[in-house]
Amino acid sequence: MSRFELSSVEVDIARQRDQLRHPQSGGYCAFEGWVRNSNEGKEVDGLSYEAYADLAVAEGERIVAEAMARYGVSDARCVHRTGDLKIGDMAVWVGASAPHRDEAFRACRYIIDEIKHRLPIWKKEHYVTGESDWVACTHVYREHEHEGHDHHHHDHAAPFVPDYSRQIRLREVGEAGQAKLAASRVLVIGAGGLGCPVISYLAGAGIGTLGIVDGDRLDASNLHRQVMYDARDIGEYKAELAARRVAALNPAVNVQVWKQPLTARDAVDVFRQFDLVVECTDDMRSRYLSSDASVLSSTPLILASIYQYEGQMQFVAARPGTPCLRCLWPQEPSPESVGSCALSGVLGPVPGVLGAMQATEALKYLLGLPQPRAGALSLVNLIDLSVQHLAIDATQGCEVHGGCVEVARRALDRLSGEDDIDLVFDRLDDAVVAGFQLIDIREAEELACDPLPLAGAMHVPSAQVVQRADELQEGRWLLVCASGRRSGHAARLLRDEGVPQVYSLAGGLNALRVAG
């Protein structure tokens, strides 16, 4: 049954609404778009819509289907008008019914937003002066109908011009500094607690190109510290949400988005496209990968990480004779030893402070300002409000193992050889059918409050699994933990112990939950 229609006559709302009635639906939500009497300061007395009908209907159907799948609504429909319309006429109608109201509202919103962006429909406005003009619908979405109920927006139709006067006023910035920022390309890896302030301040400062890497979707437990996002964003990809936030904050910034973490195979090439990288993940492996890619691509890197009420920051200049992450921590620590926001807890503003410090370092670097603490590990303690800087001696780091470049190259080669370890499954049953035996490596208390959704898995806590390497020589093993980090680390250790067929569930049980 067709759920999207183009109509040259008035929309029959009652008929559309009746088609959305289902016994399981507890509510219905509709949106109507109307023709308004002005656009971009010109008085309008009517308009005409022309559609590329075949394409518009196919795309419209696709959008409605996406909304139904995405929000799990019982039903949804949309009608878009074509032909001549007068002030007050309905141009587009969207309706959704669902067991609960939230999904219906969100599905409605999704459909109208996507329709405005993607449908090949053109609008000719007829002005009171007798003139007329074709208007791009994506533009109309932003400035006109989308905010049509809010009278304050009527005069805001002129294109936005960023105002950097408050930072240009700084003697060290000036017009020349602003031009440097506009020409800069910065990659931000991780759009969470650290990434939110980094992305916001760099976008506000007018960085030319911002790359954003994050494979995670927003969770309710993120909101106390990840201040770019709203409760209604839960379940969406953070990279996409962050890109939308940047577009809203400063449309002058060009944004590139990666919805998958970088890998040993692509990180160096991606880093080469940027002048500076800011590492904001909560993942040690990502930090080491970033350090290696920074050294190999000669792209400076600003690292930070946090624990409860504290943080650490390090600037990697990626020049010979300057220290990298491996100079400081030659042995990659196990995921169990470094803690996480989920297991150890964190006060919301702590990543905010460290992220703001990273953003400040980034701007200082791009503007060519002095960075007297570059090359030190900065320890920030927000309990006693102390900051301590410890100079890292590069001659005692990778230098004794062949230098940062050599050490980084060996590490990336090793990682590339192990990139088959992380396997994606939508359901654990699929892994069993594919011949894997499951080992749950979580702690006993985690199992107790969140048991595996199937029986028959072995349980060996992550700290002990490597000692069982001998038992795992035969068979294909899939290690499982909450996030995929401990299982990935343990699988790599077991491979090093000679276990041939050991793998890790990518994204862990959290990823199953999102997919399911």
Add this chain to the structure above:
Amino acid sequence: MTVVNLQYYAQLREQAGVNGEQVTTDATSLRGLYDELRVRRGFSLVADALKVAVNAEFSSWDRPLREGDTIVFIPPVAGG
């Protein structure tokens, strides 16, 4: 016996329950001191998983202790 001032960061601060303390020890090296503290404070991390700094400079674990040293133990952290 040597009197030294200790500062704990992150997991160590959490496990010790204090930001720092002054201790009197008969250990002669940093490693000996940390092993002593592991027993007394119940630290889960081994010395080689940490960095140690003395008087605001990173140090090796075999450095001898001197009266009045300020010693900072720093674990790696991963939160973001």
